[in-house]
Every structure is written in structure tokens, then in C-alpha cells.
Amino acid sequence: MTKAMMTPQEAAQRVQQSVNKRYAAERRFQLIGKLAIATALGFLVILMSTIVSKGVPGFFQHYIQLDVTLDAELLDPRGDASVDSLFDGNPRKVLQQAVYAETGASGRKGKKEAFKLVSSGAQDRLRAMILDNPNLLGTTQRIWFAVDDDVDSFLRGYIKRETPESDRRLSDRQIGFIDELQAQGKIEYQLSDYLFSGSASRNAEMAGVKGAVVGSILTLTITLLLAFPIGVATAVYLEEFAPKNRLTEIIEVNINNLAAVPSVVFGILGLAVFIGFFGFQRSLPLVGGFVLALMTLPTIIISSRAALKAVPPSIRDAALGMGASRVQVITHHVLPLAMPGMLTGTIIGMAQALGETAPLLMIGMVAFIVDTPTSFVDPGTVLPVQIFMWADFAERMYVAKTSAAILILLTFLIVMNALAVVLRKKFERRW
Amino acid sequence: MDLVVDPTTEKPEERAVQIEETVGNVHVDNPRMRAENVQVHYGDKHAIQNVTIDIGANEVVAFIGPSGCGKSTFLRCLNRMNDTIDICRVDGRIELDGKDIYDPSVDVVPLRARVGMVFQKPNPFPKSIYDNVAYGPRIHGLCDSKAELDEVVEQSLTKAGLWEEVKDRLDQPGTGLSGGQQQRLCIARAIAVSPEVILMDEPCSALDPIATAKIEELIHELSSQFTIVIVTHSMQQAARVSHRTAYFHLGRLVEVGPTKQIFTSPQHSLTQDYITGRFG
Ligand SMILES: Nc1ncnc2c1ncn2[C@@H]1O[C@H](COP(=O)(O)OP(=O)(O)OP(=O)(O)O)[C@@H](O)[C@H]1O
């Protein structure tokens, strides 16, 4: 050796120096990580606070209190309180009387303007009330009706008093009525019951998410019923039984590719196959469920296969060594151990499906459907599509309702994720 | 000048040439299993070459040999666990009580119930202790009633020397036991279906000396009732528990004989080298 080896003291000193450097690097690394998390959290907070602050007003709207005399002759012309008779009745007239009495409006124009303060949905509500309980006929009831959306916008300050009357959607006279009613405490800002009980509507004050929520539930039910069993069965077959050859390799690559296909493509497929070829009607939750199931399948298959792969081979050996058949090994041991992973994948897929708009637009679930679907083959829409439509409407009130609907959608997503966590915990506890 | 060649420096390929016929008597009077000219291939790799050996009833046979020589491979042929490996091909004849277990008409499910297996790493199911032991009887439909099953579980755990330690916590997970307890649980699980033969692949390699001693004692006791084949890397263990010992080398069975004889006066030079610690 030409060069003398360094002394232990020297070595220790150098080690010390390098250690300091390493610690510094480690601290930098951790700092970067923390910054990244902080940025992500910051964005999340901004996002959530905007949605919440915009969305909360959407859960409320203004209501007007009216003393309505439920005139039996007007509402029940045949006098037998039958459905037919009630539908022949004239709730409009009853309502007009109540409004005129409350506002003291007079003259053709005054009466017309006064009646416009109340939502046009009030008549339906009145009729529904009588249908529910014919005993109310002939009595006088104090009822809260939603105000028209222009009135609501005025009360929220979106329509300004200072604007010249000709440019304003409310006349000076109407504003006068509103001021008076407000002074008497007959206009109140209340939790909106339309939001949860109403469906799509051209009248912003009557619009609600019920139809869309029901549509989403129906659609996702189909998706889950199809995608979960098919996805798990496919994963089990590919992972446990399929021979490893060219064909299965091609299948595997294609499944992975499908997971990356834009969702709208599945919509086109659904349009061509289910509606074009099989002749299903448009806008059906059934067809929506089919399309979303196709879209979700790759996600479920991939995550299920990963979960199956993660089951330790020693457990399979143990079961096989005991004389369990392949199917028994899978059903007794592999599936229970893989279930948490499969469920997580499924719920992630379902959450994607819940928030999906594009493929459903393709199969016509964007149609304007007022009735809440009652079965899988009733035309309907889904929550994200409803949000998409509302976001497009001009009325001021839809802005708040859109945010409110987004909040509802987010709530569903959070509930689903919580469900995933709970299910996972439940299965994991079985070791 | 030193003319003695250190065996460890020789290339294994060259040494393989020296193996032609198995030394010692491969046959016994009352065989439970017989393997004849067994060949195993993993793809192109010839992992077991022409192995012939009998496993006598109620006998403990130890397989020893350097790592990678094919002990596990051969052991796994005895209950067709190699079927699960796609590239593995087994030729030759292996009989259990006179019947070829590789015959197409043989169902592996009942075969594995008759030839049980204990693995190197304890692998209890992630289920309760009770369910672990009850699993075999359940899938093979051995018990008609819960009481009968309880009885089998208790007997199996008792035979495996675990009953006293776990009788108060049968409903707790088997994975929560210590390593040695887990291995005895696996043995209890294997004997719960009353197999004829138990195959053990290095059952003590993950255990401490005390747990190992317990298992060895257990093997000794079980041998009165079962036929046991054990793979081990510990020559002391082979010497303590087995009646006969088989020495494998590079996929061939080099020498078989009564354990005492193998350890005191091995015939083949390879066996001698291995026993004396000069190789492997
Ligand atoms: N699944 C497999 N696929 C391909 N080759 C294998 C496989 N299992 C074992 N082999 C090969 O077969 C030969 C014998 O392996 P085996 O596991 O039987 O050895 P062993 O004697 O049990 O060794 P050890 O004492 O280390 O457990 C080795 O060369 C190994 O590489």
C-alpha cells in the first residue's frame, strides 16, 4: 500500500461530517413533503369553503305566509272529494283570493303583479294538500308558500332596489308589497323543502334534487349489481384459473387499457349497443346502470386482482395441503382475505360512477324530466347531470341550488367512502 | 505438497458424475409409500433424477442434503402438491398402499387428506384456533355432529401437545400464537383428518431450540400412529427423530440407510463429506 490508512480519529471526524450532511438532507426532504401536504390541504380547504359558503344558501329559500280559505265549491266542484273532482277544481282562484286579501292589491295590474309574488308551484301544493286530507275543505289554513324566484333574488339582494323600474324584473308596486309583507313578518327565510322533495323544474324556486337522487340510486344499484359480481368473477377466474397464455395476456392488457378509456366512449358504446341495437328507451336508469357498469368494471377487476395477488401463497398451500379443492381454497380462504381490497376497489369505482356525467349525456339522461323515476325503466336523470343542467340555467337562484346539489353529491361520496372504511374494518377483523 | 483435494472446491457437476446407483437398501418390508424411478422437471430443469425409495409404515424417514438438492421437490411429489406449479412435470411411479397416486383416476383431494403436509413456515389460517383444526374434518365431512368435531379438535390439539396451552382461547386467532405454537397448531391441523402419512418440510427451521425440542418430541410420539417424512437441515435433528435417513445430492438420491448407520458409517463418499460437515 502506498497511502497510509486514515486514523480512527480522522474516520470518526469524517463520519460526523457526513452524518450532519445526511441529517440536513433528511430535514430538507421532510420539509418538502410537509409543504406538499400543506399545499394540498390548502386547496382542499379553499375548495370546500367555497362550495359550502355558496351551497348553504341553496338549502334555504324565502317563503310567504298566506291565510287560505279552502273553499269547498272552488276546490271540489262535484262535492265528493274524489280525485277527479279535485283535479277539476280551481286552486288558482283560491290562492288568488288569499294573495289579494293579504296584499290588499286592487286593479287588474295590481292583482296580477301581486299574484306573481307567489311561486307558480303553490297551486300544485294546495291541490296535493287537499288530496292528502280532504277534511281540510271548507276550513281556513295558514300556509307557507315559496315566493317566486325573482322575489327571492330581490330578498337576497341580487335584484337591486336602485335599478330603474324598467330594467328590473320586479315593479315598484311589487317591491312595495314585499316591504309590507316583510314588515308584518309574513315573509321568512326558511329551510327549502323543495330542494329535497322537488325534481327538475323550470321554476327555480321549485327545483329540487329528489328526482336526480332517486335516479342516481337506481342507476348505481344496477351498476353495483352488474359490476361487482362480474368484476370479482372475472378477477378470480383470471387470477386463479386462467392458463397463462397469449389469449389471457391480451385480455389482461385490454382490461388495463379499458380503465384508461375516457368515460364518454362508454356512453357512445351504450348509445350504440343498448339504445341502437337492443332498442332500449333513452334516459333509463337501467341503461345508465349498464353503461356505468361497463365503465366501472376495469377498475373493479384490476383492484380485485391486486387484492387476490396479495393473499399470501402460504395460505393457499396450507389449504391445498389439507385437501381443499381449488374452489374451496378460493371461497374459504382467498376471497375472505381479498374482500377488503375488492370492496375498496368497488367503492372507488362506484364513487367514480356516481360523479360521472359524460356517458350519461350520451344516452339521454340529460332530458328534462319532471317526474321522479319510480322504477329502473322510468326515464330519469342523475345528480351530476342535474348539477350540470342547473349550472347552465340563467336564473340567479340556480347558482345557490347548484352548489347545494354539489354539497349533496359530496355528502353521498363521503358516505360511500365511510362505508368502504367500515366494510374494510369489518372484514379485517376476521383476520 | 498436499495431494488431498478439498471436496468443497470441486465443481458440483463433476461430483454428480460419481452418483449412479443409490447406495443402501431403498426397500422395506412393509411399505406405505413407494417411489419408483421418479423424475421431476421444472421446465427444462431436471430437479429430481431417478429416485427410488420406500417409506415404511409407522416409520420416520429423514431427507437430508445440501440446499437446492431437491428434498422439498421430492417431498411435494408425495402428496402431489407440485400439481399447483404449472411448469412442474413428474414422471415415474409413486404408490400409496399399492395404488399409483399419479394415476389419472386418482383425485388429489382425498389423497391430500391421507397424506398431510406441514410447511417450513408456520402457516395457520387467519381464523380461530378451533377453526384451524376443524377445517380438515369439516371439508372432508369427517364429523356428523358438533360434539364429535369438538372431540376431534381436542384430541388433535392434545396429540400436538398444544391443548393445555390453548384450551381456554380456542376462539382466538391462530395467527396470534407464538411461532412454535403456530407450528404445533399446523401439525394438529394436519393430524385432525387422521392421515396415514405426514410430510414435514423443515418444520423447525423457524423455531427456537425449546420449540424445536417440543416438535421433535411430538414427532417421536406421532410415529407410533403415523408415517412421517421429514426434511431437515439439522443432522442432529435427523439423528434424533428418524429411523431411516435419505441423503439427496443434486437431484439424486445418493444413499439410504438406517439413521444410525448413515451417521456413523456412511458408505458413499458424498454422504460422508456432508455428514462430517465438509460439504453443503
Ligand atoms: N417452483 C419452481 N420452479 C422452478 N424451479 C424450482 C422450483 N422449485 C424448486 N426449483 C428448483 O428445483 C431444485 C430443487 O429445489 P428444492 O426446493 O426441492 O430444493 P431443497 O432441497 O428443498 O432446498 P432447500 O434445502 O434450500 O429447501 C432447485 O434447483 C430449485 O431451483
Ligand SMILES: [Mg+2]
Ligand atoms: Mg426445501
